[in-house]
Amino acid sequence: MIITLKSSIPDELALSYARDINAFLVHDGTQKVLVTSSSVKELPASVVEYTDTHCVLPSDMQLSSKAYRSKTRKVSIGNIEIGGDTKNTIVIGGPCSVESEEQIRAASSVLSELGLKTLRGGCYKPRTSPYSFQGLGLEGLKLLRKMKEEYGHTIITEARDASHINEIIEHTDVVQVGAKAMYDQGILRACAKSTKVILIKRGFGTTLQEFVQAAEFVMSGGNLNVVLCERGIRTFETGTRFTLDLCGVAWLKEYCNLPVILDPSHAIGYAYGVPSLAKACVAMGVDGLLIETHPHPKNALSDASQQLNFEEFKTLMNEIKPLASCVGYSIV
C-alpha cells in the first residue's frame, strides 16, 4: 500500500508513523508517502488522521507502478530529460569497456560529431570468465571523467559488485547496474541512498516482476531517479546471444511508470543485427537506446562481436532519426 500523507504533517511525525507501521517514508516529488508491503490491504488506523489518499496495489510493483502514478516518471540524464511528456529517445553510446585514453576519446569525439551527449564505458566488467579482461577500474573512471571535462558528456558506467559502488557513484553521472548485478542488494541499497540516476538492466533470467522489484529497492530507499533497461533474456535459442523481449517492453510501458531504455547490442550479441533491432526498438517509441560502438570492434577487449564500428554507428544514427519522428519521438 502507498499512503500519501497530508502536506501539513511534520517530518518527525511522518517518520514515526513509518516506524509504527513498518513502512518506508519516501519523498515523491512534493508529497510524503509511506510504502508498506503490498500485502497490507486496509489503511492502518494509526495513520488515518494524517492520510490524504491511499492506494492498494496487487503486487510489490508499487512506487514504479502506473496504478499508483499513471504517467511515466521524468528523469534527467545530464541536460536531457526522458519520460514524462518529453518523447525523447536518448542514445547512450560508447564501447563495452574503457580500454585506453585514445580509444575512449575516439568514441567521445564520434558522439560529439553526431550531437550526442551520453557516453558509456565499463570500468569494472562482470565477465563470465576470470581470465577475460576485467576492466581498468579506477583508472577507467578517471578517463571517463576526463572525457566529461573535455567533451561535456554525461557519463555512465557500471557497478560489478558492492565493493566499488561508492567509487562509481562518486565518479559517474549515471550508475548502470548490470544484468548480473541487479540482484546485488549491496549495490541496490547504496544506489537508493544516492541522488544519481540509476539505470538497472534486466537480468537474463529475470521475470518482469523481479525486474521492477529491483527498481523498488532503489525507490523505496529514497532515490526515484531510476531507468530500466531491457537487454535480452535467455531463451532456448542459441543462434543469437539472447532474445530481446519487446513483449516485456510493451508490458513495462503499460504497467510501470519508469522510463525504459533498450539495449539491442547485448541482446543479439552480433553487430550484423544491431541496426535492424535498434530500428524496431525506436519504432516502438522508447525512452532510449544503448548501443555499443568501438573504433576497432574486432580488437575490443570485451563484447567484440557486437560492437558497431564508427561508420556503422553513424549510419544507424542517421537512419533512426526519421523513424523516431514517425512515432513522435526525437533522438537526443
Ligand code: PEP
Ligand atoms: C554491458 O553493458 O557492457 C554489460 C556487461 O551488459 P549486461 O549487464 O547487460 O550483460
Ligand code: MN
Ligand atoms: Mn558490453
